[in-house]
Amino acid sequence: MTPSAREKILVLGEDSADLSNLVQSLELQFQVEVPRNFESGVQSLQTENFQAILVSGPQEALLKTFLEVDGLLDQLPDGLALLDSDLKILWSNERLLQLTSNTESLDGQNFYQVFGTPEILGPDYSPFNTALGQGVCARSQLRIGEKTYYEVQACPVLRSTETAPQLLLVVIRDVSTEVLHKQKLDAVYHAGVDLGDLSPQEVLEMTVQDRIDLLKSKILHYTEDLLEFETVEIRLVDKKTKTLESLLSVGMEEDAERRLLFAQPDGYGVTGFVASTGKSYLCEDTENDPLYLPGAPGAHSSLTVPLILHDEIIGTFNVESPQKGAFDETDLQFLELFSREVAIALNTLELLVAEKVTTVTESTERILKEVVGPVDGILNDAAWILERYIGHEPSVAERLQHILKHTREIKQMIQRVGESIAPQTTYNPMSYREEHPSLRGKRVLVVDSDSSVRGAAHELLGRYGCEVETAHHGDEALLMVRSFHYDVVIADIRLPDMTGYECFEKLLEIHPHLAVILMTGFGYDPSHSIVKARQRGLKSVLYKPFRLDQLLAELENAVSPPAKVNE
Template sequence: MNLETDVTHLPKVLVFGASENRLASAVDGLRDQCQIVPATSLADALTRLREDNLQGVCVLGEKLSPSAFLLETGGLLEKIPDGIALLDLESNILWHNDRLAELAQQSASLVGQPLLDSFGTVEILGPDFCPFHTALGSNESTRTTIRVGDKNYFQVDATPVLEDLDEFPNYLLVMVRDLTSEVIQRQKLNAIYQAGLELGDLQPQEVLEMSVDERIDLLKSKILHFTQDLLEFDTVEIRLVERTNNRLTPLLAVGMEPDAESRELFADAEGNGVTGFVAATGRSYLCEDIDNDPLYLPGAPGARSSLTVPLVLHDEILGTFNVESPKPGAFTENDLQFLELFCREVAMALNTLDLLVAEKATTAQESTTLMLREVADPVDEILNDAAWILEKYIGHDAPVTERLQRILSHTREIRELIQKVGEAISPDLGRAGLSAREQSESQVLRAKRILVADSDKEVRRAAHELLGRYGCIVETAHNGEEALLMGRTFHYDAVIADIHLPDMNGAECFQRMREIHEHMPVILMTGFGYDPTHSIVKARQMGLKSVLYKPFRLDQLLGAVEEAACGQSASRPC
């Protein structure tokens, strides 16, 4: 067939047909109107499309679709974000779009090269480890994932191409899609999950053996490790909200200016920079250009952009997590989402640490309370006996008196040393389990010496436990005479006496205690309001101000003791 005709002045038209006869008849019909560019194979057609300046395409054959040629002719294949290539049976590239060369980071044509070799060092990750052979052998599409270098991932889809009624494929159409951002995002999500497990893996036994500073350093080192290795942020600042005054206390700062680290900030949306705004509102803040952001306060040296995320747990804002970069617009929405996810894990770790610290404080408190409970009765017995001996020998035998005074001093020290050991084990012992109001009251009542007179051992123990929790020094007596003896021998800030003592009623005890110390605050107590001798009424006539009813209501007990010991209304400082 002779197609060489002097038609160079006519427009070029690609003619692609299923058979030579069909192609010949088409050429005869178009010879006078255009310059014919024949193609007898798919590879030949695609090559001519790329190399010749064509003005038209003619596709022959019932089972052939012109859509691919039309896309190629119009240049639309170059707009597709995926790499596209046509391979021969040896997986060599016959044709490719420009995007494939971009993905392979090649500037020259890849035609003639094996597709995978054009990407350099490739690791096939599966699921199909021989995708091209599988597609050719099965006549079905295959899919696999490859890794190029350390951080580039691509999805490779191979589809066999049959021409006319061929039984076996002659070509493979391959699409290469860049999965790098998706894979890295998935890897980061998995890494954040693992980071959360490790951050939360604070074994109670391990933590209980650490000091407060050691526990904080452990958590800080873990947070910093994952921040730098996982999120790849070199500059970081974490601040925690103090619940009492909303002050933002620095927990961790790396790469920040010294002035920025020491800057006093509060959880307030105004006047406290981005950090204060985030802590106050609970909303993340992406600062793309610090020069044009009214909230930004100087942090890292040379910073141009920042990202600040709240540390939130159960709708409570625990603090803030801030990262900065010397590049403007360095942080994306993906960075924001990753940091928010990471901060959830950090918040949970901080909460876990607080719970373990509280558990340690509670354990120490329980141990201290148990020891104090067990020594309370023997110590009080020693004090009672020593007071009796002192009264008999005072003024008669100075050495004996001096020895007894030393015994009393050392006996009281036993109780104080137990309390100090408990506080040394946990510095927050005195505040463990106390509300803010109770903590305030514990400061008011601390070191107040209270004498409790009751024949019931359980009542005496309850007084030790309840008032001791708030810092009071409690000593007890079994009856009225012991109480009076203790009152004559030692100083007390207040006396609590039952109205039914074995040797006297409440009115008698009140009167005689006042005879010893005219202004001694005395509180009488009774069970269920039962007072057959009307001792409370009589004592009121003598100046009694407070009455307690057993079993104690804690708030009433504290209020009465505070008013008596401090000489003013409850909840006011002494």
């Protein structure tokens, strides 16, 4: 088919004699338009209809022309470059100038040199050679300085007449944010491993306070160097009182450190809110935030996250900055991640200390268990001898009193040594006595022929600070009560030598106001001791096997002073 003379052809190319000759030959049959530049050609394509577009010139020039189409590639967020086989830049977009901090054209310069000879991190350590030699796209990562990372992808540009490429189209993307983010995540993980690196042997060799101080120093190190926060405050929730006790404070006002805070949503600032709700709080402007309470000097923004362990809020982690809006969601994410590791490390330390405490407590109780029987035997025998020497041999009686005093001190000294070795923690078994302070120091006499009952009385009541002594039968109990002072007597109703009622009656004859509790197994009372004793004023009865809380409740009622009646 012969083309119409009115058909239009758009001719693109660099101005040259060859282009002029081509245009002259085409004008014999077509209407030819040669724009003054590529942009004009694009405009013509938008307003006119062309039957064909003819591009003329060297391949490198043509590629450069296409890459510069209407300046669109300068708007891309990634850097672009066209390289020859010697890695010299033939063309680059505006973004590459920005990435390399250059203001003048990069044409003719070596690609690596414009980046200041960066470190090649892989995975392909020679991506340009791979692309040129194998004719495939290759990828690598470059590092410039400490915190700048670029991902480079090189793809070959193949000529139709050649099997080996001579040109590379390179895409350069700034991946610093992604790389640093991943590095920080990895660093937080390793920080958690370091924080939790607490061996039982270390805990045994160091005091608890020394170990806590070491953990605090590690937390501070990672807070400052890894998270790059200079001001930090960590508070822990007291489970009983809900107060927020300071564990670590750096850069805070002295008044802020001493401030009494509770885990409540209102009235106790951001820290109280976070500790009560378990929600992180980002304060962008302290001057206009109603929850914020002054903390660090000149602070204008703060970030507070909860310390959470097994869905339980155990404390708060707070950082502050003198700049408004200094923290963003990324800071929030990293502080939350780090706080999880801190919570786990604190729990690990607490458990290891608790293990040490438990070992000490078990050893103390084991020693006491072996000692209390012989000690009670000495007290029983001494009471029997003392009763017979009173009024006859004063010096012997005095010596016996000294023996009794020192014998009682044996148990007290063992208990005190155990308390001094075992640090006070939330897991400390010796903290039982703090739950029932009214029992601490109360002297209790337990009368029962069953050795297991006497042993259990020492073990259970001793935990709560009671000074427990025991008797095997009624006469022994009466001797003890005549010789020594007791706050409470707990007696079984079935004694080898008398009934519970008889024992109760004789005890009151010795001390009319002595508190007495009778025990019976499964409510069995063939002699009706409990009924008779109730008629004489007995107030407390325990039914074996009794629960510990019932025993403690009856004891507390027995040692508590009677309520005053309003006149």
